[in-house]
Amino acid sequence: MPTGIRHGTVTVMIHSHSVEVTTFRTDGSYLDHRHPEAVSFVGDLTSDLARRDFTMNAIALPPDGLIADPFGGVEDIEKGIIRCVGEPERRFEEDALRMFRALRFSARFGFAVEEKTLAAIYAKAPLAASVSAERVRDEVEKMLLTSRPQILLTAIEAGLLDRYLVRRKDEPVSELIRITAMPKKALPRWAALCAILERRGWIDSVQDFLTSLRLDGRTVRCCVDCCELLHTAPPRTTKEWKKLLNHYGVDTASCAAMCYDALIGGKSRDALRAVLKSGECFSVRHLAVTGDDLVELGLRGRELGEMLNFLLDYVMDYPENNRRELLLQLVRGTEEN
CATH class of the missing domain: 1.10.8 (Helicase, Ruva Protein; domain 3)
Structure with missing residues (x-):
């Protein structure tokens, strides 16, 4: 089946399984910093691998079972390094999303971004404005859900998120590391990120920030309410938690409790859990x-x-x-x- 014939991709059905088969190719110019204007089919595996983003993604396994690794991807994986194939600045000029991917892979695998690759991210960060908000949102969320969400500090310092921030100050946002103490759930981690950025003055409006990144309405509402709650002290009594639950609902209350614990300290999550477990009336x-x-x-x-x-x-x-x-x-x- 010609599932992506323009790029030389067909799907081969083998019994009930499908296998995508793609012809080796090289890419033409990337005028929009995201997609090649044209592709050329070639018979050379190395030429195909040369167009990949990072060395760890430029490895192939031919039919003879011998790994094809012309750019040292295996060695970089063993050393825990994210390195561009070829010239980093050219790779990012071709596809600006690759800058986000480099940081995401770093956070996900605990790898270090190689020096020249990192320098190229800082140099080519303005190109991030050409990446769709939906793509940026997805990459930011994936970083947030790793064990190292503080990698977003690098993204912010480099300027990858300038399009969505009202201002970018020089002081580090060290609080981002506190997000690691939170459960790996998108809603509370988005709320914590917004609270930190708002506190630092990097965004003026949580709603505007999240809307510009095309977050869904439920997430926007919950994060706005949660950040509003974080301007006040956590509830101290069971009745105060019940009133909060009645006014904001379980989603926002749970989100706020996790943010209180991570950003301020305390046992808010335990207190809220006790109220909910009691089954006592709050609405x-x-x-x-x-x-x-x-x-x-x-x-x-x-x-x-x-x-x-x-x-x-x-x-x-x-x-x-x-x-x-x-x-x-x-x-x-x-x-x-």
Whole structure:
């Protein structure tokens, strides 16, 4: 099947399995710093490998079983080095996304970026503006989810994210290393990154920053609310956690708890987990009575809403009293007074 015939790629079906087969090729000019304008098919494996980004990705296994490694990729892997094939600046001029990939591979595998390759990232960083926001978002998230998310400091210092920052200061953002203490989950790590950048003055608006990177609406809302919460001290009591849960929801509360622990310190996550595990009421929908129950007692409109909020506040203080008959009795007594 001609799945990518323009680039010499076909898919061969072998029983129920598919195998992609691509002709050796060389690439033409990269006018948009992302895609070659044309490709030329060749019969030489080394010429094909020469167009790859990094030496560790320029290794092939021919049918004879002898590894083809014309650029020393195996040695670089053994030494833990990310090195461009050929001239680094040319590789990044061809495809600016490769600068992000170099740092991501460094964070993922714990490899060091070779000196000339790193210097070329700093030199060619302005080309990152040509990479789509969606691609940048994906690379940033992949870095965030590694064991070394602080690699983003290098990306920021080099200027790879200048398009999304309102300003870039010279001082290091050492707090990024604190993200390593967080679970490897995208939502809380995005929130922590935003909180750090906002605190440092590198972004003015969490919403604008995430929207420009094409993050989904749920992530944007949660991170905005989480960063707002981080401007205040963590909840200290069970009731304060319940109020936070009622106002922001479980997603944002959980995200904030993880950020509190990582960026400020403490045991917020444990405290929140205890509240959720208790099963105690923290929202109107968890009350043992409903709006319909109060309508039957004659309450309407604003009065009904105020009564539900009164009952919720009462049950937050006395969770054992979240029982239908007791709450209805409380409503009747309140109305009589």
